[in-house]
Amino acid sequence: MGVAVPLAIGYKRAAPDTPVVAVVGDAGFDMTAGDLATLRDMQVPVVIVVPVDNALALIEKKPTAMQLANHGVQFVGTDIVAVAQAYGGIGEVVESAQGLQAAFKGRFGARHFHGFGLSD
Numbered sequence: 011m012g013v014a015v016p017l018a019i020g021y022k023r024a025a026p027d028t029p030v031v032a033v034v035g036d037a038g039f040d041m042t043a044g045d046l047a048t049l050r051d052m053q054v055p056v057v058i059v060v061p062v063d064n065a066l067a068l069i070e071k072k073p074t075a076m077q078l079a080n081h082g083v084q085f086v087g088t089d090i091v092a093v094a095q096a097y098g099g100i101g102e103v104v105e106s107a108q109g110l111q112a113a114f115k116g117r118f119g120a121r122h123f124h125g126f127g128l129s130d
């Protein structure tokens with residue numbers, strides 16, 4: 011958890027001509043949001059996709075399946091677009107898989123990183 015963006019930075023630095031996309035849960039994104047400063051300062055143009063469910067969904071799954079109560083697995087949620095913009099990136103909300111495909115077009119030649127908040 012939280013490794014997708016740092017790994018994407020390393021990959022893009024090692025292979026600058028390869029399009030790089032990091033997919034990171036919303037809690038994982040919150041965990042390493044400061045890495046966006048590295049993307050900005052080193053001008054590493056990766057695309058980050060954040061599926062937004064305002065939950066630690068993987069952790070929520072097991073107790074729910076066992077019909078047990080869940081605690082502390084849901085949170086208010088972060089404005090992903092605002093965070094991307096605050097760090098000098100481009101932020102966009104995408105509502106569907108088709109929308110994501112369309113949004114990818116033309117993003118990989120950019121000099122800035124691009125963060126998509128993918129809503130349910």
Ligand SMILES: Cc1ncc(C[n+]2csc(CCOP(=O)(O)OP(=O)(O)O)c2C)c(N)n1
Nearest residue numbers: 011035036037038039063065066067068069
């Ligand atoms: C450093 C670290 N802390 C905690 C965990 C345990 N863990 C695995 S998945 C998860 C929740 C991830 O939530 P999110 O990033 O929002 O992804 P989602 O499951 O909601 O898609 C947690 C806490 C972990 N794998 N690594």
Ligand SMILES: [Mg+2]
Nearest residue numbers: 035036037065
């Ligand atoms: Mg989540």
